[in-house]
């Protein structure tokens with residue numbers, strides 16, 4: 001176990017929080033007080049999950065596209081991801097309050113993608129004392145780099161004007177493993193080497209053997225690569241060894257067939273790896289690779305049009321320089337001396 005406390009980068013001015021919550025109250029009125037409160041299901045004793053829409057992070061679904069959850073101990077509640085807008089966060093907070101009178105003591109962010117975290121602001125005053133926000137030790141750097149994009153996308157696409165002060169950073173960073181005691185219930189948080197992103201964190205409830213894999217596991221929704229393809233496959237091999245009764249993916253339906261629940265994703269990512277390596281061996285440019293790689297396996301998933309070509313782009317960039325330069329095409333060789341450095345550009349094993 002290791003702990004590394006990070007400086008608290010919020011605190012929100014009361015006036016700002018009040019105005020934000022007043023604003024969110026309008027949007028949240030539909031979600032919280034209207035006809036359709038957020039749906040949550042108890043998937044194991046004291047473990048609740050909300051399944052997000054199988055869509056991209058757009059206003060069409062109010063940003064409610066990631067799976068969210070909360071776990072109830074005898075003392076307090078841990079929330080696992082908060083949704084893609086403050087209104088989604090408020091709806092989740094209302095769902096927690098409908099379920100238990102216990103306070104929220106932790107808000108855990110599984111990685112710094114917007115659909116998982118922009119509801120954080122709804123929880124800053126969810127209890128007294130306020131909950132601690134917990135994420136991978138790499139999370140704050142990743143979020144800081146993306147924050148301007150997220151604020152712009154919220155304004156442009158969702159018509160939601162937020163400032164830096166509304167983006168809640170963690171006060172507790174996990175650089176390996178951290179146990180959180182909710183009272184008669186321990187959650188084990190684990191940060192992983194770069195895979196889906198460089199700041200992936202899983203949450204494991206020991207009592208029910210429920211694993212919140214978040215975006216280390218996609219179901220139905222095409223896996224989205226924003227970290228390392230080889231790293232993700234390595235992390236999946238490690239995840240397989242966990243004793244899991246129920247797995248909650250970041251997107252798509254929960255499953256109990258562990259580790260078989262990862263098979264479809266493993267097929268897609270393995271195919272992406274081998275096909276991209278083959279494209280590099282054959283000297284394809286990145287554009288040619290995007291046109292050709294992995295179209296058949298990608299067709300089995302939702303949102304393929306949105307994410308597959310981007311995945312190939314990320315994979316190509318990662319694999320282009322692996323091991324040796326034998327796979328380099330003339331178009332991607334950095335200079336003539338390197339272009340002549342290999343007599344035989346082909347490889348039999350694909351790397």
Ligand SMILES: [Zn+2]
Pocket residue numbers: 111113196215250
């Ligand atoms: Zn993600």
